[in-house]
Amino acid sequence: MSDDKHFNFLNVPREVQKTQTGPKRIANFREVYKPLKEIEASQQASRCIDCGNPYCEWKCPVHNHIPAWIKLLQKGRLFEAAELSHQTNSLPEVCGRICPQDRLCEGACTMNNDFGAVTIGSIEKYITDTAFELGWMPDVSGIKKVNKRVAVIGSGPAGLGCADILVRNGVAVDVYDKSPEIGGLLTFGIPNFKLEKEVIEKRRKVFKHMGIKFKLNTEVGKDILLPELLEKYDAIFLGMGTYTAITGDLPGLDLKNVHTGLDYLVSVNRFQLHYQDSAIDTKNERVVVLGAGDTAMDCNRTALRQGAEKVTCIHRGAMNSLRGSNRDFMNAQDEGTHFMWRLQALELVGKHGKVTGVRVGELKNSEIIQGSEKVIPVDRVIVSFGFAPSPAPWFVENNIGITKNGLIQAQSSRRLRGQTANEQIFAGGDMVRGSDLVVTAVFDGRNAAESILKYLEVGD
Secondary structure, eight states, rough: OOOOGGGGTTTSSOOOOOOSHHHHTTTSOOOOOOOOOOOHHHHHTOOOOOOOOHHHHHHHHOOOHHHHHHHHHHOOOHHHHHHHHHHSSSHHHHHHHSSSSTTTTTTOTTTTTEEEOHHHHHHHHHHHHHHHHHHHHOOOTTTOSSEEEEEOOSHHHHHHHHHHHHHHHHHHEEEOOOSSSSSSSHHHHHHTTSOOHHHHHHHHHHHHHTOOOOOOOBBBBTTTOOOHHHHHHSSEEEEEOOOOOOOOTOOTTTTBTTTHHHHHHHHHHHHHSSSSSOOOOTTTEEEEEOOOHHHHHHHHHHHHHTTOSEEEEOOOOOOOGOOOEEEEHHHHHHHHHHEEEHHHHHEEEEETTEEEEEEEEEEEEEEEEOOOOEEEEEEEEEEOOOOOOOOOTTHTTTOBBBBTTSOOOOOOSSSSBBOOOSSEEETHHHHHHHHHHHHHHHHHHHHHHHHHHHHOOOOO
8 A cells, every 4th residue: 555645545445425225215305425524525535636637627517626626625724625616616515416427527537447536526515515514605795896787587507607606796686586495406306315405595595695686486477577677687697497398299198197207306395395285196106207317317216215116217228328327327226216228118008097007119229129019007107308498488579589499599609608689688508508417507607697797898
């Protein structure tokens, strides 16, 4: 073994701590990964060799200064690490929990193949969580207010990223959202076992401390019209996400006990947050989840925690064709999900108006194998093939162009990235790029904010 601190990765193994084994984890909805203790965080941080060309930074969509804040943590300069982390990311404690690090920063880590990547996600989460616990807040005391106001529509990752940059530059920001809490799908879509809602509640307090104002339970186009906002504010940012479920037009979608993945997850989250009296319940049922992305994995794992008798996940591709987080797949498998590969769902069948089975066929080279069709008996089906845009009816009348696929048309030039055909309105996140990651939405929101500052002639 080496005594050289630059070679600590030889002495300290990569360690990702889970709360319990899979069968025990499904007894509750608490976060799967335990927070690092101080000594554990220091040890894991010591594995970073501070590469001359840090691939982790390049692979990170927001280009976090990863080796730099890891080094600050090692030196015990926690608040400085938190400050540096926030320079590039508006939601580091969220991304530390739910980013697919295996496909991004950790997947690009120099040591990933031979020694195990540095546990960047766990360290990122530790820095912000611990700094908050010790009373740290972003320092906004030196910000000079400017006589500009911006309305942000949508309090998901893109909207919050945009508001963060604007308020740091002295702009007054009001964030509108039709929901009773901020966060969008962070709050109402992602299950507690990946992101406990206390994390978003804390983030809301931080943003209020910074001066951002939230106008919740307010739907633009219904409770307030866009022309009113255009009169009231100097610019507007749209970060409303993509909420239209892709269902593949399967026959039988109208049968009882058939749901989209998002409807299912929102139902459970709203119930757990006490915004409704009941939720879609899979207890003692045979559940089939169609699709194998991150949302499908969330559905698999939620159904298991509700006490489903059996959860089967069906995917038309092979196991190595998964596009989502490998970590989420491994957790779903570890917790008891049964996976079936290279099967094409052909039809949902039912009796007396209620789903009773999924007719599938085996695939070979994208073709159904003759004679391979069969019906899998079910009590409930959750369709999770992804999301499409949800353009508001007021887009066109306000000169907000949309593509044939329903995405907002916004500039990609570096001068005013995110600006729509209506020069006063900017947009970013999923409603511009299509359904993607939380971190890319944050990136888009922050970039659009920089464009808004240029448009308003604020700062340099």
